[in-house]
Amino acid sequence: MAALASSLIRQKRAVKEDPTNRPVVNKRKPCPKSNKSLCQKQILVLISKVRLCGGRKSRNEKRPEPKLKGIVTRLYSQHGYYLQMQPDGTMDSTRDESTQFNLIPVGLRIVAIQGAKTGLYLAMNSEGYVYTSEHFTPECKFKESVFENYYVTYSSMLYRQTQSGRSWYIGINRDGQVMKGNRVKKNKGAAHFLPKVIEVAMYKEPSLHQLAPEPVSPPRKTVKTSDLPSLKNGRKEAPKADAS
Template sequence: MAAAIASGLIRQKRQAREQHWDRPSASRRRSSPSKNRGLCNGNLVDIFSKVRIFGLKKRRLRRQDPQLKGIVTRLYCRQGYYLQMHPDGALDGTKDDSTNSTLFNLIPVGLRVVAIQGVKTGLYIAMNGEGYLYPSELFTPECKFKESVFENYYVIYSSMLYRQQESGRAWFLGLNKEGQVMKGNRVKKTKPAAHFLPKPLEVAMYREPSLHDVGETVPKAGVTPSKSTSASAIMNGGKPVNKRTRTSRRDSHISPFTCYKLVPALPLFERGSFYLSNGIESQNTKSH
């Protein structure tokens, strides 16, 4: 009897000992909080670094993409002509609404400020210090035009760089009754010569053009290069423009125009419409 009891006790102790060894310890079950915290921090650093690298790559790609929203349009003058740019860069008016020479890119380059670029030639329309219009291969301050809506809902364009010194009157783009471009200082904003109606064809995205100095502009052969600035031309801020050496004769080159049928007007776009000044040959009121 005693031997049976002793063997039972020994068996119970052995089972208790085996259960004790099989049970996982508290140290094995629970890991150190500091270690967990370190692992979490490491994982977060890896995640944030990957997100940052991905964001930088995406940002670089975005910078290369076009960022300016403009339009491809034809500019219809109230005189009855479409503004056109010939392959040599010469500007005049035509009544043909089907030629590619009447297509222009209207690129917003500031608040209510646009650049006018010929689609076929890639040249910018610019106005020099004497009010003459000329084509520019590079985008310069003379290529900037302020876009305003007149009382009759036509759009007028004025030079951002030049205006009359005494009166402060702006110089506008325009076409005369014969479809020729005019000097900016001879165009009045109340006359049909300065009133344009954009006829947009499509919306397009453009890269922001790089701004160059006026002296870097290279006029195309066969058209009037940039004239020397006159004493009556000043910047909008009131600072006189530095005079440059005259490089060409006063007469501007005007190409012949062709008459064709008109097309109905399309609705105005809020931004980006190119329109040009009338082509009347006249002397500067201040200097002559």
């Protein structure tokens, strides 16, 4: 009897120790490292594409152009005339209040004077003549100064008297004629203007163009008067008078 019991115990132990009879446990196999890196690479590529699309969108968006705060105004002379720019670019004066100019600040107390209707810029050439230009050039810059009587003067930033250094001013004489800048004196009424502001406006900053070289002309006889109209940038100035 004891021998039979011991035999049964040995058979049970043999069954337990047999590896073929052990139950199979389902274990998850770890994902190969190569597959993990591939997934990570795909995610990084996707993120980079999203960033690239966002960057392209911002590049395509136009940057806001710089704006300058100026005024729409009438320039009233102390002699009772309004400075006027004709549709063909001719400068003269009028008693009518319909004339308008854009005063655009382009520096510290420096302005560009533009016809509100024509879009042309007021300028002064090396001979002192006032003319109009389609482009904004150094001759279109004027220094704005307040005089003692609270009138305003506009002098050329580019030209002045060689010996005395006296500035050249925009001026209208008693007959309503636009004068040569080198004949206008600072303390005379011809140079004094009263800006009558209509409204405040925002303007695009003018693009500065260089002056075109003047063609060399053959020698000619000196003309007695210096108030003949001259051509500049395709525009003709009105005859000017020298009376202040």
